[in-house]
Amino acid sequence: xxxxxxxxxxxxxxxxxxxxxxxxxxxxxxxxxxxxxxxxxxxxxxxxxxxxxxxxxxxxxxxxxxxxxxxxxxxxxxxxxxxxxxxxxxxxxxxxxxxxxxxxxxxxxxxxxxxxxxxxxxxxxxxxxxxxxxxxxxxxxxxxxxxxxxxxxxxxxxxxxxxxxxxxxxxxxxxxxxxxxxxxxxxxxxxxxxxxxxxxxxxxxxxxxxxxxxxxxxxxxxxxxxxxxxxxxxxxxxxxxxxxxxxxxxxxxxxxxxxxxxxxxxxxxxxxxxxxxxxxxxxxxxxxxxxxxxxxxxxxxxxxxxxxxxxxxxxxxxxxxxxxxxxxxxxxxxxxxxxxxxxxxxxxxxxxxxxxxxxxxxxxxxxxxxxxxxxxxxxxxxxxxxxxxxxxxxxxxxxxxxxxxxxxxxxxxxxxxxxxxxxxxxxxxxxxxxxxxxxxxxxxxxxxxxxxxxxxxxxxxxxxxxxxxxxxxxxxxxxxxxxxxxxxxxxxxxxxxxxxxxxxxxxxxxxxxxxxxxxxxxxxxxxxxxxxxxxxxxxxxxxxxxxxxxxxxxxxxxxxxxxxxxxxxxxxxxxxxxxxxxxxxxxxxxxxxxxxxxxxxxxxxxxxxxxxxxxxxxxxxxxxxxxxxxxxxxxxxxxxxxxxxxxxxxxxxxxxxxxxxxxxxxxxxxxxxxxxxxxxxxxxxxxxxxxxxxxxxxxxxxxxxxxxxxxxxxxxxxxxxxxxxxxxxxxxxxx
Amino acid sequence: xxxxxxxxxxxxxxxxxxxxxxxxxxxxxxxxxxxxxxxxxxxxxxxxxxxxxxxxxxxxxxxxxxxxxxxxxxxxxxxxxxxxxxxxxxxxxxxxxxxxxxxxxxxxxxxxxxxxxxxxxxxxxxxxxxxxxxxxxxxxxxxxxxxxxxxxxxxxxxxxxxxxxxxxxxxxxxxxxxxxxxxxxxxxxxx
Numbered sequence: 001x002x003x004x005x006x007x008x009x010x011x012x013x014x015x016x017x018x019x020x021x022x023x024x025x026x027x028x029x030x031x032x033x034x035x036x037x038x039x040x041x042x043x044x045x046x047x048x049x050x051x052x053x054x055x056x057x058x059x060x061x062x063x064x065x066x067x068x069x070x071x072x073x074x075x076x077x078x079x080x081x082x083x084x085x086x087x088x089x090x091x092x093x094x095x096x097x098x099x100x101x102x103x104x105x106x107x108x109x110x111x112x113x114x115x116x117x118x119x120x121x122x123x124x125x126x127x128x129x130x131x132x133x134x135x136x137x138x139x140x141x142x143x144x145x146x147x148x149x150x151x152x153x154x155x156x157x158x159x160x161x162x163x164x165x166x167x168x169x170x171x172x173x174x175x176x177x178x179x180x181x182x183x184x185x186x187x188x189x190x191x192x193x194x195x196x197x198x199x200x201x202x203x204x205x206x207x208x209x210x211x212x213x214x215x216x217x218x219x220x221x222x223x224x225x226x227x228x229x230x231x232x233x234x235x236x237x238x239x240x241x242x243x244x245x246x247x248x249x250x251x252x253x254x255x256x257x258x259x260x261x262x263x264x265x266x267x268x269x270x271x272x273x274x275x276x277x278x279x280x281x282x283x284x285x286x287x288x289x290x291x292x293x294x295x296x297x298x299x300x301x302x303x304x305x306x307x308x309x310x311x312x313x314x315x316x317x318x319x320x321x322x323x324x325x326x327x328x329x330x331x332x333x334x335x336x337x338x339x340x341x342x343x344x345x346x347x348x349x350x351x352x353x354x355x356x357x358x359x360x361x362x363x364x365x366x367x368x369x370x371x372x373x374x375x376x377x378x379x380x381x382x383x384x385x386x387x388x389x390x391x392x393x394x395x396x397x398x399x400x401x402x403x404x405x406x407x408x409x410x411x412x413x414x415x416x417x418x419x420x421x422x423x424x425x426x427x428x429x430x431x432x433x434x435x436x437x438x439x440x441x442x443x444x445x446x447x448x449x450x451x452x453x454x455x456x457x458x459x460x461x462x463x464x465x466x467x468x469x470x471x472x473x474x475x476x477x478x479x480x481x482x483x484x485x486x487x488x489x490x491x492x493x494x495x496x497x498x499x500x501x502x503x504x505x506x507x508x509x510x511x512x513x514x515x516x517x518x519x520x521x522x523x524x525x526x527x528x529x530x531x532x533x534x535x536x537x538x539x540x541x542x543x544x545x546x547x548x549x550x551x552x553x554x555x556x557x558x559x560x561x562x563x564x565x566x567x568x569x570x571x572x573x574x575x576x577x578x579x580x581x582x583x584x585x586x587x588x589x590x591x592x593x594x595x596x597x598x599x600x601x602x603x604x605x606x607x608x609x610x611x612x613x614x615x616x617x618x619x620x621x622x623x624x625x626x627x628x629x630x631x632x633x634x635x636x637x638x639x640x641x642x643x644x645x646x647x648x649x650x651x652x653x654x655x656x657x658x659x660x661x662x663x664x665x666x667x668x669x670x671x672x673x674x675x676x677x678x679x680x681x682x683x684x685x686x687x688x689x690x691x692x693x694x695x696x697x698x699x700x701x702x703x704x705x706x707x708x709x710x711x712x713x714x715x716x717x718x719x720x721x722x723x724x725x726x727x728x729x730x731x732x733x734x735x
Numbered sequence: 736x737x738x739x740x741x742x743x744x745x746x747x748x749x750x751x752x753x754x755x756x757x758x759x760x761x762x763x764x765x766x767x768x769x770x771x772x773x774x775x776x777x778x779x780x781x782x783x784x785x786x787x788x789x790x791x792x793x794x795x796x797x798x799x800x801x802x803x804x805x806x807x808x809x810x811x812x813x814x815x816x817x818x819x820x821x822x823x824x825x826x827x828x829x830x831x832x833x834x835x836x837x838x839x840x841x842x843x844x845x846x847x848x849x850x851x852x853x854x855x856x857x858x859x860x861x862x863x864x865x866x867x868x869x870x871x872x873x874x875x876x877x878x879x880x881x882x883x884x885x886x887x888x889x890x891x892x893x894x895x896x897x898x899x900x901x902x903x904x905x906x907x908x909x910x911x912x913x914x915x916x917x918x919x920x921x922x923x924x925x926x
Contacts, residue, residue, distance in 0.1 A: 058788035069786070069819065072919035073883065082884030154832075155795030157888050186788070267791035268832045332888060358884075392881055397891040408888075 033112040034120025035064045042105045043067060043074075044129050046084045049237040052131045056185035056236030062128050064119045075113040078106055085237075085361045092338075092353035093326070095365045097238065135179055136240045140277030142169065144257060147209040149273035152187055152263050157395075158360070160215040160408065163259040164201060164208045165276060167251045170582055174248035176281040178241045180234040182261065183273040189262040189360050193232035193276070195249075196256040198222045211272075215331075216406035217260060223486060223520060225463045227432055228291040231325055231418055233364040246286040247420075251278075253551075253583070262360070289324060289420040290432045292439055294339075294381040296413040297404035298447060302333060302387045304399040309333075309385040311413035313446075317377045318438040319431050321419035322370035326352050328383075329414040331359055332393040333402060336384040339415050344376040351379070359393070370420065381415040429464050436460040451477050455487065462494050470494045483514040489521040501528060519549040526558055530565075538562040553579045557588045569596050587616040591623055598626065603633035614643075621647045625660065637668045655685045662694065671702050689719035696728055705732055758846050759814070759839040762822055762829075767839050770861060770868065776808040777862045777871070777902055779895075780839075782852045784817050785828035787918035789883075790856035793876055794832045797856075800896055801836065807903045816841040816852060816920045844923045857915040858895050860902065872898040874911035882916055 033039070043051075043061050051057035051066075060066050067074065077083040084099035101109075112118075144165040152159060182188040196202070200220035205212045221228075230249045232241060243249065251257075259274055296311035303309075328337040334357040341349045352365060373379070387399050395409045396402070402411050421431035440457035443450055458473035474491035477484055492507030505528055511521030526541035542559035549555060560575035573596055579589035594609035610627040617623060624647040631640035644661045651657060658681035665674035678695045682688060696711030709732055715725035757766040770778040781797050783790040801811040813834055815825055820840060829838065841847050850859035850873055860872035877890035894911035901908045 059786050065819075069921065070918065077883045080882065080884065082882075155792075155799075265792065265795075266788070267794040392885060392887050395888045397887075 032118050032120070033108055033115060034118045034124070035067050035112070036120040036122050036125035038108045038120075039067060039112050040064075040125040042101070042108065044126060046099055046101060046105075048129050048131075052129070054133055055131060056182075056188065058186055064122070064125075068117045068119075071113045071117045075109055078109050085235075085363075087354045087356070087358065087361055087363070088365060089353045089355050092350040093365065094368045096368045097366070099237070135181075135277050137177055137179065137242075137277075137279060140179065141280040142173070142278045144168075144276045144278070146211070146259070146272070146274050148211075149183070149271050150211045152184075152270045152272055153265060154268045154270070155265050158189070158408075159263045159265070160213065161261050161263060161272070162201070162212045162214055162217055163261070163272075163274060164196075164205075164212075165257040165259060166199070166202070167253070167255045167257065169251075170253050171585060172250060172252045173278070173280045174250055174282075174284055175278050176243055176248045177279040178232065179239055179277040180241075180259070181239070181275045181277070182234070183275070184266075184270045185236060185239075187263050187266050187270050187272075188234075188236065189264055190236075190362060191234040191262070191274075192260040193234070194219060194258040194260060195228070195232075195251070196220075196258050197226060197252070197254075199254060199256050201258055202256055214406065215262075215408045216412070217258065218406075219258070223459075223490060225430075225433065225436065225459050227436060229289050229418075231291070231327055231364040231366075231416070233327070235363050244287075246283075247289060248281050248283070248285055250285070264360070287420055288430075288432060289418050290435055292417045292419055292435060294379060294415040294417075296381065296383070297411075300385075300402070300404040300411045300413055302385050302402045302411060304387060304396075304401050305389075306385070306387045307390065309387060311381075311383045311385065313381045313413070313415070315379050315439065315442050317373055317375050317379065317419075318434045319375045319421055320423040321373050321435075322422050323351065323367060323373055323417055323419055324370055325364055325366040325418040327362075327364045327416040327418075328352060328354060328357075328381075329362060329412055329416065330357060330383055330385070331408060331411050332395050333385040333387050333391060333411050334359070334383055334413075335386040335391065337415075338380075338382045340380050340382075341371075341373055342378045342380065344374055349373075366418075372422075373419070379417070381413070383413050385411065433460045433463045437464065449480075451481065451484075455490075458487075458490065458494075462490070462497070465497075467494045467498045471498070485511050485515040485518055485521070488514060489518075489524060492521065492524055496524070496528060501532065504528060517548045519545050519552060519555070522548075523552070523555055523558065526555075526562075530558060530561060533565070535562045535565040539566070551582055553582045553586050553589070556582070557586070557592065560589070560592055564592065564596065569600070572596065585612075585616055587613050587620075590616065591626075594623075594626060594630070598630055598633070601633075603630045606630035607634060619650055621651050621654065621657065624650075625657070628660070628664070632664060632667070637664060640664055641668070653684055655681050655688070655691075658684070659691060659694070662698070666698060666701075671698055674698050675702070687718060689715040689722050689725065692718065693722060693725040693728065696725070700728070700732065706735075708732060709735070756845070758849075759841040759843065762826060762838055762840070764822070767837075770812060771810055771863045774808065775810045777860055778810045778812060778868070779804075779899070780812050780814045780846055780850055780852075780859045780861070782814050782816050782847070782850070782855045782857045782859075782920065784815065784855040784918055784920075785820060785824050787855045789880065789917040791832065793856040794834065796876060797858075798834075800899060804899045804903065805836075809899060809903070811836060812846075813838045814841050814846050814852075815839070816844055816847040816855070818844075818921055818923050844920075847920055853920055854915040854917045855920060856917050860895075860898060860908070862902070871902065871908045872911070875913055875915040878913055880916035881913070 047061050051059060051061035053060045059070060061070065078101055086099040088095060090100060146163040146165065180191060182191060196219045198220045201217060202208045257276060294313040294315050296313045299311055326339065328339065330337060337354040337357050339351040341351055343349055387394065387402055389397065389399055404411055424431045436456060437460040440453045440460060443453035444457065454473055454477050458470045461473060462470035471491055471494045474487045474494065477487045488507050488511035492504045492511065495507060496504035505525065508521045508525035522541050522545040526538040529538035539559065539562045542555050542562060545555045556575045556579035560572040563575060564572035573593065576589040576593045579586050590609045590613035594606045594613060597606035597609060607630045610623055610630055614623045614627055624643045628640040628643040631643065641664055644657065644664060647657050648661060658677045662674045662677035665677060675698045678691060678698060682691045682695060692711045692715035696708040699708035699711055709729065712725045712729040715722050757768050758770060759767050761767055805811065825840065839846060852859065856876060857874065858876055859870055861868040862871050876895045878892040879890040880886045892912055898908045
């Protein structure tokens with residue numbers, strides 16, 4: 001007993017000390033978890049963006065009554081992590097806007113629901129968040145609406161529908177932000193916006209005004225290298241897409257926006273009358289991201305019942321990039337979607353991991369900070385598919401063999417990446433061309449006969465100035481598709497760039513024969529004629545082209561240039577004015593109208609046109625020189641001088657500019673400055689007899705006779721028959 | 736299957752033994768006293784809530800079944816069990832979803848208790864046995880939803896439709912193959 005007693009005391013002490021945290025925990029547990037103090041902050045932070053009145057969530061969760069009403073649901077869906085919607089696993093990529101409840105939040109919700117959902121003191125609750133019912137960023141600069149509201153049936157499977165929203169303006173605009181208002185947000189799982197540069201989808205679907213059914217779509221990107229650059233993806237909790245500084249996206253006249261919506265029936269017919277609000281910026285992009293795709297559709301042939309079918313692709317980066325965002329995409333059979341990078345030094349870097357894919361909750365994920373991926377990094381896409389009846393998303397019951405395709409019952413293995421080229425050496429070509437080249441070579445390696453990849457590769461080679469490679473690639477397409485209008489036209493452009501005008505002309509003529517109504521080859525043929533001063537040949541080509549494409553600004557300009565060259569200034573003027581009516585900012589039309597006005601002795605008109613032209617291209621020295629000329633003709637030498645001084649700043653080594661400045665300064669009586677400019681011109685180009693003669697005249701005017709004599713002698717030494725220099729020399733007073 | 740189905744039947748036959756009770760009120764606040772009219776062979780109670788997206792999504796399916804089975808003597812009841820439903824809310828819901836047939840506001844949750852319903856959407860089928868009602872089916876409508884957030888593109892098993900087909904063909908009615916999924920019914924007696 002005497003031994004036991006201290007021992008039991010010691011045990012008591014241990015309990016007291018050892019369990020004191022436990023006792024604290026018990027005290028905390030006894031503190032009731034309340035809506036006001038604990039739950040409302042969690043809900044407001046993580047749920048309210050969707051769950052508010054009029055929001056995309058099916059019910060509001062702003063008030064205590066709301067929370068209590070849906071308490072059991074809240075408990076179920078948060079513990080299962082169905083809500084808030086967030087598919088990526090933590091630790092496999094650090095994403096902006098992550099919606100993942102912490103273990104502490106989950107524990108508080110569990111305790112709140114199981115303890116009877118007390119309200120607590122309403123004064124403890126944070127203020128209810130406020131959600132505007134109108135445009136979040138104020139009135140947009142442009143609002144586009146679907147042509148005809150469409151009715152989503154009340155029942156049935158999910159529906160995919162594409163709405164075409166033509167861009168109605170005649171000017172290019174840069175878009176800094178976009179808000180999509182889907183009409184009835186509660187029925188929209190997500191929406192994707194694609195830019196159709198060539199209105200190809202509209203032409204392919206004449207009945208586009210009612211929307212077009214379809215899960216995936218393919219668009220014609222046109223003939224110029226103009227890669228997709230932005231993810232324009234809408235999900236319910238992010239109604240406004242604001243682009244980072246310096247990275248607006250572009251809309252040109254004739255473009256369409258295609259709104260691709262994934263809709264879920266609500267139980268009653270719903271009206272889909274989506275609107276897109278666009279916010280413009282005057283500042284053109286200074287950073288040019290690009291979307292890259294990894295894919296393995298060719299290998300998708302998934303046997304019925306297969307549980308672990310793998311699709312894989314890998315791509316090696318040819319340049320340094322920053323990865324800004326990632327968009328994994330599969331259909332209903334996808335189960336685990338993963339992407340990682342193997343850095344040049346061999347280290348594995350996870351880009352994303354989605355352990356339990358759900359197409360209904362697909363999203364674009366943007367990295368909190370750009371992820372640096374140096375050139376030589378290998379990006380891997382690894383997807384696992386489940387085509388068994390264990391996969392509840394399986395659209396086929398019983399399961400069927402499934403291959404790649406655009407329908408929801410087909411499958412896909414796509415991984416899109418938004419990358420921003422970095423560390424680009426000064427003076428190197430557009431780095432996106434190098435990405436395109438590597439990407440298309442990769443695709444051709446996988447599928448050698450892929451004519452789209454071959455065409456894109458050829459365009460990239462042409463853009464990089466590798467005309468021989470481009471011509472070879474176009475000719476490879478033409479071997480299989482001899483009448484392929486686009487390749488004929490493009491090979492013509494590449495041939496022209498190599499100076500082979502004859503074969504270029506032949507290619508353009510073949511393209512015109514393949515598609516007489518097609519405007520590009522006719523434009524290129526007519527432009528070639530212009531370059532070769534065959535104005536009478538160019539004129540009818542431009543006219544035929546305009547019959548097919550009356551709104552083509554460049555064709556109006558081309559016709560105007562041909563007419564002006566033929567001496568028909570009044571018809572030329574009307575073509576340039578047509579061009580300006582279509583695009584009031586068009587540089588060429590303004591410049592040409594300025595030229596005509598100068599020639600016609602209307603310097604005041606010329607000043608208007610050339611000032612506008614110079615505003616469009618402030619660094620164009622030729623325009624500034626002509627503007628200076630118009631000012632000089634109007635008796636405004638100071639304005640002329642200002643234009644020339646600015647030109648000189650832009651191009652300090654331009655000999656003609658210094659000479660012109662010298663003349664203007666001399667005209668203004670500023671003789672010493674005029675001499676300085678002429679000196680500079682001669683320093684840059686000493687072998688110019690006219691320059692020496694002009695310098696001599698200026699020196700003579702300020703009385704520097706011997707310097708003037710030396711100048712005229714220098715002119716005569718370079719050009720012994722220089723009559724003016726000889727005459728000037730003879731007029732100098734004798735030594 | 737048949738023997739498993741017998742157990743709840745016996746329980747219910749004991750539980751519901753009422754001749755002239757009221758089951759709730761209609762939209763005009765008149766008591767509903769008869770679920771199975773003379774000549775009808777069964778009543779289907781569809782528990783729904785005006786603010787539950789999942790029961791809303793099932794409305795067209797119930798309307799389809801009503802359209803198919805009402806001519807065979809099956810009477811459908813649209814039961815609103817939640818205490819926070821008001822006549823105005825329900826009327827608006829009816830208009831939005833084009834519900835034109837029997838509505839019961841389960842103002843005392845008698846039907847909820849009788850059918851042991853806990854979720855919207857959930858259904859129960861009762862057949863008259865003399866002056867009593869005997870439950871022959873209780874649970875989910877189909878297997879589209881496995882849990883909140885886990886759903887098939889379309890149902891592959893139509894439990895309620897199978898039950899109604901069996902009932903109208905005088906075959907034994909099977910129990911549903913899984914739990915109903917949706918929004919909790921708010922207990923009237925909750926604190």
